[in-house]
Amino acid sequence: MTVPHSTPYSTPHSTRFPTGGTAETADSADSAGGTGGFGSAAEAAGRATAAILADFAGGGHRGVIVDSPPGAGKSTLVVTSTLELAGAGERLMIVAQTNEQVDDLADKIAMRNPALTVGRLHKDGFQVPERVVRHPGVTASKKIDDVASCAVVLATADKWAYVSGHTWKWAIIDEAYQMRSDKLLAIAALFEQALFVGDPGQLDPFSVVDTERWAGLAWDPMQSAVAVSARLNDLPVHRLPVSWRLPASAAPLISEAFYPFTPFRSGTAHGDRSLEFTAAGFPASWDGTLDEAAATGWALHELPSRHTIRTDADAVQACAALATRLLRRGPVAHDEHGSHVVDATRIAIGAAHNDQVAAIRAAGVPPGVTVDTANRLQGREYDVTIVLHPLSGRRDATAFHLESGRLCVLTSRHRHACVVVARAGIPELLDAHPSTGRVRLNVPVKFPDGWEANHAVLAHLAAHRVPG
């Protein structure tokens, strides 16, 4: 291998997971404050990547886990690791969870090294998009035998589950916290060593059936792929310490609310980024909200308190109207790479439920703006996001609504600003929430608690409230 086995940054490992002391890859003097400039953040991130590669390729462990907070360069890490390994003449397989993720990775890998042979394995009937097949090195096929000889083979976990008769020494598993343990089991015979990359703060895998039967088992199929491997093996855990996506206005809140034991910081400082409107606003409420968001990175567009059905027409309307108005005001984003016009493709609206998404789309959203559920927004990035708060208009919070991963996904997709649309009264709803959840033996307690995370976010948003 080209990477030396041991670097000064490799760290002692701990199997206490996920709450216990994960190995801090960046050196602590550097990651302590959020004020470090772009340069030192880049150095910290670079050291982290080097240490991960050393640990993984060094062969001392069958698996290496990389925890990546939102926008910390997870796919860059996957691409870099792939090129390193492939460059050393190794064959490897890459597993992602959705076709879109697989296509993104295939595209990026082929772009970085057009000479590399890349196999894109897919299910029967799937149309591999142009951006992937345009690369001469890429072969797309539904049959493993057509692509098995490629240096790199990519597919979704679902597709890999039906592959047999081939094995790889190396596997990279992307979005591994969203992959269920049983899916990993179906493919684990294909590889010898694995790099698990993912974001522990996002949504956990779920099932439509009652899975209490397996609660507490180390190999509970409902856990994530990371959780099962870490419980049954002594695997080093690395952490990417810098979020390149989240601005300085967002990283501290997201870190504290959703990653209480594993803080991270923004790669940019206050002032590195700004959002500017080229068209002047009116004192109407939409503009007030947008101005607050542009100025501070956050806005809570608060509607009068009321219990509503899920597809609350006022809230739905507000989401759509805010997106429309935002585009009309000609937003321009300035960041560390320069300036660009924020067009519709750089804006997303997120909600908790499918019916809310459908209602927002039906309310008239400018073409090109993404509207989707938290589940489908995982791993995506925009300049500005508009979020319909999962608890808006609810009388009682359910575990679904309180799930910290949902709110984390929704509030950590943006590079510049996030507008949260909600009815007033959520603090009271949280206050009245009964804490009578069931507890299962030998199931690691999940942190952060959804209640605490929701509370932290709301407390922060209170300072950015604009009555709607």
Place this chain on the structure above:
Amino acid sequence: MNSPNHRLDALRGGVAPVDHNARTIAALAGNPGCDRRAVLDAAGIHKQSIAVHLGHPAPFGQSPFALDRARAFEELVKADGCAHLVRLLRETLGLSVPEVAYTDIADVGGNTAHQLRHTRTLAELRRAAEDGERSGTLFDHPLLKLPVAGHEVYLEPSVIAFQIRGRFHIVEIKSFAVIDGTADSGQVAAASRLSAVYVYALKALFRAEGIDPDRVSHEVVLVCPKDFANHPTATLLDVRQQLASLNRQLSRLTRIDRILDHLPPELTFSLEQSPAELARAIRTVEARYAPECLSACEMAYFCRADARVCGSVDVLGRATRDELGGLESIDAVLDLTAGDRLTSPEQAEIADQLRYVRAVYREHASAGAEAVA
């Protein structure tokens, strides 16, 4: 203006308050949105007496078999100088062989007075915290104290506190079975909430004594019978979330004056009045009934009867209520569905949905065997 404690005394009607215990403190988290319950709990009112007087007693009770079993199991675990417990702690937490010292604080020289026992508890724990393992490992029947809604409450855990490597743990002995490593998640949750109260009180005690409260572990040792036998087995329970929730509920109780300020000054829940008068008095404090109350709150049957009389959608359960988007009464739902009622603007959406469902159901009214409400 009267002080809150004055007001609460008046509400009780001059009777002494019932003491909170770990169980009632743990139960605070059951339905914190309910003002009625918050006021009754803060005032230390015996809810079951009220419910009986109102003619809606809650059918709570424990079977003598369950009580016998619980007692017998606890005795077994503590028998022979806690021989079972010592074995379990050696197995699960690596307690070393010399650490077997056992101190019982159930009485002080035969005297069981709370103050005496509490003082002794303080002395023993302080000495153990300062001297380390040499001065004690297991402390049975410690008597803790916790301020709840302005009153000092003694907590009598039937549990043992013990220290290992300078950290203190609570041991909770429960007689529900752990079968193949799993147990009823409702009972485990109840045990977690209960032991969180003890952990909380122990931390408070340490803090008051100037000892680092982090020396009290958030990991509780839960001792239960294994499988279908009596053989005890131990599992570690992480109660951090329960501690956080408990902290919130206790601080809510001290904010009770927010509710009291809205109540008529002469209000009392004294049992001297007639059931009808008492019911009227109780109704001045709003309840937040949900069917889950039936298994948790002594007032639940009264609140349900009220909710039924009002035709409140609360009786249908939280999920149904949430889907009805803010409609409060079953009559309103039916009227909107039938289109017999003028729809206010905020009801427009739910009305549309209800009418759509009704129309589709109508399509199949002849075909379907089921009755359509």
Place this chain on the structure above:
Amino acid sequence: MVFIPLKLAGEAAAPLGAMVGTDPAEPHLLVVPQPRNRDLRFAFMSELAQIMLPYIEGFATAKETVSGRNERERYLDAPQVIVPGRRGVEFVRLLGRSTRFRRSDGPYPVDPSVPVLGQWLTFLYERGELAGSSALLAMTDALSLHWATGQSPMEDANLATLLAWISPPPGLTGQEAAAAAENPIDRPPAGPDTDPGFDAQVLQPAIRAYDASGSPALVRQALRTQLEPTWRLMWEAVDLMRALPEAASVAERWAIDRDQYTREVTRLAEGGPPRGRRDQAGPAAIRLWDMEGAQQSYDAQRAYDDPLVMTEHRAAGKAFTGEAVHVDADRKILLPGGKKPVPRPLVTVRTSDPVRLTPGKRVFSVHRRRQSGEIVEIDGDLIVVQLNDQLAKGAGVPTPGDAVCFTELDLGGRIRPGFPTGEETPWTHGGPPAAYVPTDEDAVEAWS
């Protein structure tokens, strides 16, 4: 077979008594006069085995041959056990768990029928975990699928109040009847938990009388008062259920129950070992897959069979019903990579349903099961669907004016991926587990 077990309060799975049988007029009453006595508990289990095993094993007679890809034999009928509620189902699991590892030799031997009964109770419970199986049913669940009441789901779990709502006695409303049925004295709990008041005031003295005299008569008498009312309610409910028309997919689902029953009969005949305490990694993954598959098929089948169930999906925007207003039956397109055009008819549907599906979404025809298509375009109340399969010789295409219904609900049936066997368990899942060796622990695991 109706089975109403009772357990001793405070114990994990100490049976107290049961009423069991297949004839409403002939209930078998079994009691454990001193539930803390291990020998008496096993005597109870062996007595229960005398009643249940002939019933369960009695279906292993006439077989049919199922042809097809996987040719096999299958018994024409299979056992079905009904308990009052979900707690009863859970108790069946615990009874199975506490007896299937027992042995008729070694320390604390039991009657040979006891572990066999344990295996069967485990089988019934594990079948019952799969959606759509009727092998082990909770009566309250079965009733709640067909009737809605004016009380909360929590209260619907009480058989007495649920039935009171469904068929109140003359002169009472459902609500009044349900309130009356909450009285534990007239309507004792349907078990397995008994009323604490009954325990203290009736059962405890009766058990003491047994300890003093050795006569189980008082305990029998006491338990009879607790079980008989539920027995009557259970059969009342059975009659209500039998009066309902059978849904179209019932036969298909029951055939799966019969298949599994047939396999279990064979497995046990070959001396199959008792199921393990907890699933190992591979079996757990396989079971999760099967449970999710069964749930998916069952949800879809219910909606396909019952227009009222479909209504819920229509209201949620996951299905739509309407009239085929335009049909392009002869449309052919060239698939990417294909050589010659294939038929892909277009059906335009007019619907008043609030559709929330989007173009590109795969949908299935309810009237022509397993025919799939995809939504091509949505324009107001008009939806264009392209049909993708089951089109041989122009069949399977609706004609204008037909009522059609499309939904995203998939009947399922995907092939399960290969999961590793025990000895192939990969490192990610802890490697191969240690092989199970029966130990004396199984027998020593005392019931006390």
Place this chain on the structure above:
Amino acid sequence: MELDALEARITELRGEIRLAKAGGDDDAKVRRLRAELRTAERAWDDALDRGSEPDDAPPLLPIREQVHQALTLLGAPSASRVIVAVNDAFFAGRVAATQLTSLRRDEERSFRSSPYARPYYLCAALTAELLSPARGLLAISTWPVAVRIIGPLSPRTDFLTSAIRVAEHMTRLTGAGGSASSGAYRLLTRMARNIPGAVEGFGRADPARVVGAANAELVVHQENDRRDRHAAAERATTRLDEVTRLFGAGLRSASAS
């Protein structure tokens, strides 16, 4: 049959009592029903007794003798549960735990009225700190005071000592050509499970191995325990009178309760 009719009536009455109580009927009615229930229950007992001969158990040693025997074997202050278990395992005893509850009080009364009239008394163990009676433990008056002192380590050392004594007694029995009952093995195995290395798996405990394992742990605690006990015993001898030395001092004496 008379019994059946009575049983039916008893069940019926119990139901009526519950109904009456739940329905809030007046106390008089409940009392009347209760009285009727008691009559029926007596009639049932009588009917049953007519059916079977009274159980003529052989005359037994007095309870205190049996307890003394068990304690002598155990060699340390013990809880009534353990005394009963030892009695069952070795002396085919018929002592029930409930019979022991008042024993200590009776002995104290006897001692107070005529001290040392008996060769031994069943007395209390004393807590090391306050020399008050230790809860639930019985001891023998003729033991050295230090043996009757319970310090922090004593519950464990006494448990280990008892296990050793039980095992040794079993070895004696087998050595003398007799054999220990299966009940004795069950008792020993139960104790051995909580002693590291005393028994493997779920098998029956071997007395010799139990002695070895228990001694191995005992030596760890013995010295500290002995020191605690002797210090307290010295205080007891100098400060307590003869009654409290046996039955404990404290803020509430046993006779006053």
